[in-house]
Amino acid sequence: MQKTRPCPYCKKPVDWDESKWRPFCSERCKMIDLGHWAMGSYRLAGNAITGESSEAEADDNVEDEKRSV
Numbered sequence: 001m002q003k004t005r006p007c008p009y010c011k012k013p014v015d016w017d018e019s020k021w022r023p024f025c026s027e028r029c030k031m032i033d034l035g036h037w038a039m040g041s042y043r044l045a046g047n048a049i050t051g052e053s054s055e056a057e058a059d060d061n062v063e064d065e066k067r068s069v
Contacts (some may be wrong), residue, residue, distance in 0.1 A: 002015055002016075002017060002018075003015075003016040003017060004016060005022075005023060007023065007024050007025035007026075007029050008023055008024065008029075008033065009024060009025075009029040009032055009033050010029050012025045013025075027030075050066060
């Protein structure tokens, strides 16, 4: 039984087990999507990190994780 899913970019059906570029239908769709990520066209939900205090907090979290390992 073949599974098909729509390509996230162009919505063409993708044969999931056979696609070299899954979840995309082609290298073209894969590269277009990568370009959108690189240009900042896509955003993840959540609070924005701004300013030096946020960077310092992020650094502190990394240090805390290192100590707990």
